[in-house]
Amino acid sequence: MPTPPRRLGARRRRPAVLAMATALIAAGGLGGAALYNSSGQRIAVLALARDVPMGQVLSPDDLTVAHIAGDPALHPLDAQDLSRTVGLRATTDLKRGSLLVKADVTSDPATQPGQQIVGIAAKHSQLPATRLQPGLQILVVNTSDGKADGPTTRTPDTMTAVVAMVGRPDTDGSTVIDVAVGPADGPRLAQWVASGKFQVILAPRTAGGS
Template structure:
């Protein structure tokens, strides 16, 4: 029995329908690829290769180039700024893997012109529990006997200073800390240190060296 003409017409149109569907699928995939490429564009930025404490000067070994998707909410330093970033000082504790932003760095030195650097050998009991770092503001309090020879109460002397370097602790727990003080304060602080009667305390964040 011959095939009805209506069924022949359906069969003849089916390849055209399939071809059109394939074209639409291909176009949709192409559009998705274009959308992915435009939204997933990656940029080269600077990140931390290791932890950097506040006050430390950055070296090239501290930095690594990372490739991330561009995001207008993020403002990391461009990888092309690497040369200008090395030699700057950290304004806060920087953690390994974090992206580096402008506010993390400063070109201001830890010490100011004219300041004197004094080495302070301090025992654990003379230091705060918080780890001291270059750039940190401290107060050094002279702690002689609390009373004078005439029986009057002695008021402790205090000197503002900026930590410029921290050595490693000796076997007895003593740590030598380099601090920057005012042009006329170095000899007085050295005398305090020689007598061993002093205490190092953290200064308010706003406090500056004298």
């Protein structure tokens, strides 16, 4: 009795089916990877490299570039805005590691037209314990003796000013504060600062501008 021929066609189809299945699985994996890369795309944005107090002008050392996953809920400034952001003032206290958004900075000047800026290098004992911030109204008191005749106590000279910027404390504990005063008061305040005999106090909240 003759032996029936082998079904070569069936065996040949099996490797083809396996190859097609493998190709489909690989294609599915590549598609998934592409979808993951698309949804997890990282963008370059601006972040804070160190703490920046409110009112301080941003320098290149204050900023860094961070790469984060794109999220429509986040609106940080793009890394390409770095050169335009340097020189702007902080509108609030900025913390190291946080992302920088448009509302965090402003180009508005810290002083009014006609005002003069005087730098006050003050020791911690010459400043109130309350941390000074830009926009806060203060009184600078001249504490020199004045060489008044007799035992009569003379009312010390005072000057109203507005804090424009607060620098970082130096190694000796002193802090430089830029204050805005009227055009007639700048030279007089500079003399008080040069003598080192002055005290900074907080102005009453109800006090008007000078």
